[in-house]
Amino acid sequence: MQEALNEAEKAFEENEVSVGAVVVYKDKIIARGHNQVERLKDPTAHAEMLTLTSAANYLGNKWLSEASIYVTIEPCSMCAGALVLSRIKNLYYGASDPKTGACGSVVNIVNNKKLNHRINVKSGILRKECGSLLSEFFKKKRKKSL
Numbered sequence: 001m002q003e004a005l006n007e008a009e010k011a012f013e014e015n016e017v018s019v020g021a022v023v024v025y026k027d028k029i030i031a032r033g034h035n036q037v038e039r040l041k042d043p044t045a046h047a048e049m050l051t052l053t054s055a056a057n058y059l060g061n062k063w064l065s066e067a068s069i070y071v072t073i074e075p076c077s078m079c080a081g082a083l084v085l086s087r088i089k090n091l092y093y094g095a096s097d098p099k100t101g102a103c104g105s106v107v108n109i110v111n112n113k114k115l116n117h118r119i120n121v122k123s124g125i126l127r128k129e130c131g132s133l134l135s136e137f138f139k140k141k142r143k144k145s146l
Contacts, residue, residue: 017035025058044078051069095130
């Protein structure tokens with residue numbers, strides 16, 4: 001999770017919402033990323049989406065069924081859907097997202113019995129650190145708009 005947090009810090013420095021992610025396969029980080037929505041002018045350029053694409057390219061396979069993803073905040077519905085579609089095995093995330101979280105906070109896409117794949121989820125890893133970085137980002141944003 002520390003590596004995902006390092007990615008989130010890069011996003012923070014680039015004035016992006018401070019979310020980071022890494023994909024691990026066979027005990028090795030094969031992909032890493034952070035939010036790049038502003039830089040790329042792309043609403044889908046979330047850390048998870050970019051990292052899933054990179055991991056699939058690395059493995060040469062759209063299925064990530066033996067991989068795990070570490071994300072600093074609970075994935076949104078778009079990212080949770082992509083995690084299910086990639087058939088990722090494990091999701092580890094730091095802070096919950098009570099406004100847009102799609103892994104149990106608002107909805108639970110990653111363990112919806114109507115879908116063809118469910119993901120093992122563990123939350124709260126470095127929760128304070130992940131949540132603090134995000135809070136700091138939005139506090140900085142509010143100060144600028146005053």
